[in-house]
Amino acid sequence: MLWIPISLAAATFQILRTSRQHELRDQLSAGAAGFVRYLYGAPFAWALAIVWFGIAGHDVPTPPTRFWPLVTAAGLAQIVATVALLRSFRERDFAVGTVYSKTEVLAVAIAGAVGLGEPLALPGWLGAVLVTVGVAWLASGGSPVRLLRRAGDPAAVMGLAAGTFFAIASVLIRAASRSMGEEQPAFDRALVTLVVMLTIQTVVNTAGFAITDPASLPKALRAWRPAVYVGLFSLLGSMGWAWAMTLENAAKVRT
Template sequence: MWIPITLAAATFQILRTARQHDLRRVLDIVPAGFVRYAYGFPFAVLASIVTFGVARAELPTPPPRFWPIIAGAGVAQILGTIALLRSFRMRDFAVGTVYAKTEVIIVAVVSAVALGEPLAPLGWISAVVCVIGVAWLAAPDRITDILRLAGDPAASMGVLAAAGFALAATGIRAASNSLGDLPTCNRALLTLTVMLGIQTVVNGAQLAITDRTGLRSVVTHWRPAIPVGVLSIAGSTCWAVAVTLTDATRVRTLGQVELVLAFAISAMWLRERHTRPEFVASAVVLVGIVGVVAFG
């Protein structure tokens, strides 16, 4: 089940990210990032009320360690989102997404160290293949350009985004698993609702202190922002369920199909042009994805 759920999560996520990128026409970077929490949290609360109140599903009881873990994951995701939107501004949507795909190795390392869930040898090789594909996409014409591009501010922001998302994915899994043996959906929903609540408070307070105009803009532009919230809750629910069903490395690596979707959206919606080597490099990334799924 984790495979179709992960594919759905990747689709929802790339559509939400594209909508956030589109919001940059009317919102600054931090308010555009805040939209996913401010408009996603009410939907999560509604889903929790229906599940635990109306349907009377058993509500998990969070242990003390749950709170710092999910708070850390929430903050990491906030920072990752801001970094990703900055990368989009510095380059373009597709290239910013590519840089963020270094998340694959970061998730593998964090899961191995923090959760004791290392990949099998062939899985590690496949993860490296993914990174090679990402590097090729970064410099599709001349591989020697990779080192030069590594100093690009967009690359730095992309790697920071990857680190934030990797820590968030690992934290979500750890927090959800700390809730015991209740049904996966119940644990995932509670984990997601709590995290979105923390993110709304933290990011909202930061904007209230540093950018009240931006905070008001989030409310003013509610019509284009609501789809971001809907896509955010749909994607986050799928991610939370997926990383509860299996280890975060497999989930986030399969989720690299998002890269192909990013190029499709870039070409058809944002009218960005890309070359044949970039598409070949995307195929290399997909080979790595299949390897991790098959051998991880």
């Protein structure tokens, strides 16, 4: 049951990271605010890996061939989800965007059952459905009519997109970590997965902004004071999620 306290800690750091990203909305675009998560998170991840594997002397798990497309797809899905979430904040506010994104729970359960062959037991499915219904209730203020009216609201669309892509990323992270073999320590596999994914995300984002919006790169660097906390909280939260999802079914962890 180690995954439970790890998940709670990860959720706490995720809230801190997202709130810090939200504070950057006046300085950076939604895409650039998402970019700092990787730009400043990757160095922390590499530092942790150097300490854990290099100084502490733990063996580095060897990723198989199938690990690479899985972790790359997970990283890209997480990029899309992060940008969608930040855009939903711009359309409405932090609370509304977060509420809609929590539809991720049911999406993770479905994706895990279909993609990994890890269906939940009946109580788990009931829990996922109840969470989704609760999210819909909060988003509508308890009014089904208002819920239908808001179905096409940009904040709702972006929030739902964020939840869907976060779900895809969660399942792919678990698949990538498990591909290294259950005999390897879960923490070691999670750390390798996270370091590789953050590195890919940083490279992809940097290249993308260099081509489409080069002005955002120096802005992200100038915003280093608040952004460094985004990177730190991102590393702590993502490490927690990756570790927990290596230990347990992604749907249980995200619920």
